Amino acid sequence: MSTTTIIVAVALGLSAGVLAGLFGVGGGILFVPALVALGLGQLEAQATSLLAILPTVAAGAWNQRRYGNFRPRLALALGLASVAGVGLGALIAISLPEPVLRRLFAVLVLAVAARLALVTYRNRPRYPETP
Amino acid sequence: MSSRPCSYDARVRFVAIGLAAGVFSALFGVGGGIIAVPLLVLFAGVPERVAAATSLGAIGITALAGVLVYGARGDVNVAYAALVGLPAAAGALGGTWLQQRVSTRVLTFGFAVLLTGVGIWLLLP
Numbered sequence: 001m002s003t004t005t006i007i008v009a010v011a012l013g014l015s016a017g018v019l020a021g022l023f024g025v026g027g028g029i030l031f032v033p034a035l036v037a038l039g040l041g042q043l044e045a046q047a048t049s050l051l052a053i054l055p056t057v058a059a060g061a062w063n064q065r066r067y068g069n070f071r072p073r074l075a076l077a078l079g080l081a082s083v084a085g086v087g088l089g090a091l092i093a094i095s096l097p098e099p100v101l102r103r104l105f106a107v108l109v110l111a112v113a114a115r116l117a118l119v120t121y122r123n124r125p126r127y128p129e130t131p
Numbered sequence: 132m133s134s135r136p137c138s139y140d141a142r143v144r145f146v147a148i149g150l151a152a153g154v155f156s157a158l159f160g161v162g163g164g165i166i167a168v169p170l171l172v173l174f175a176g177v178p179e180r181v182a183a184a185t186s187l188g189a190i191g192i193t194a195l196a197g198v199l200v201y202g203a204r205g206d207v208n209v210a211y212a213a214l215v216g217l218p219a220a221a222g223a224l225g226g227t228w229l230q231q232r233v234s235t236r237v238l239t240f241g242f243a244v245l246l247t248g249v250g251i252w253l254l255l256p
Binding site for chain 1: 185209217
């Protein structure tokens with residue numbers, strides 16, 4: 001691993017954390033490309049991203065604790081239901097050829113980018129409306 | 132979301148949203164918050180801030196399940212996970228500090244631009 005690679009990884013990691021803290025997500029959308037840039041294959045990058053998500057959501061949850069927005073029972077229900085889905089998702093990911101998986105992931109990244117652009121547009125500063 | 136017990140219909144929706152988040156998570160190596168937060172807001176009437184905060188807890192369970200499945204296959208690289216995950220934890224803690232200094236709108240737009248670049252880069256041969 002070169003120094004440049006490590007700097008890029010750390011910078012993308014930091015950005016992923018900020019994104020995670022802002023939107024209540026895990027940051028995987030940036031971890032996966034960062035890990036691909038570091039030289040991991042698509043499936044290995046995705047699997048590794050899941051581990052990187054754990055400290056990130058722990059920090060995000062720690063941040064949120066004083067706002068009283070956390071619903072433990074709902075989180076548990078969603079989390080337990082998701083475990084069944086994880087099995088199915090992993091089966092699909094493993095059976096797909098890596099280039100296909102990478103393209104699907106790229107489409108997801110562009111869809112999230114479009115959603116964020118839409119959020120920015122919706123929250124644009126409003127001026128007094130003309131009749 | 133009040134303290135009253137939720138209806139059968141709401142429970143079915145929560146389970147369906149959890150399932151969808153799980154499939155997404157393992158398929159793409161993400162936490163599932165990308166899909167769970169908007170679904171909770173749109174289809175279960177959960178306020179956005181509650182959905183974002185609560186999804187963090189759910190993501191922890193989802194990602195852990197994924198780590199166990201992929202870890203058993205030997206696909207998880209612990210050193211690389213630490214290399215991006217530990218700075219990210221710092222970023223998540225520092226995000227609040229940043230939010231007080233830079234407008235959320237500017238940050239959101241910045242991420243839209245960054246992700247567009249990343250998406251195009253991933254599509255290149």
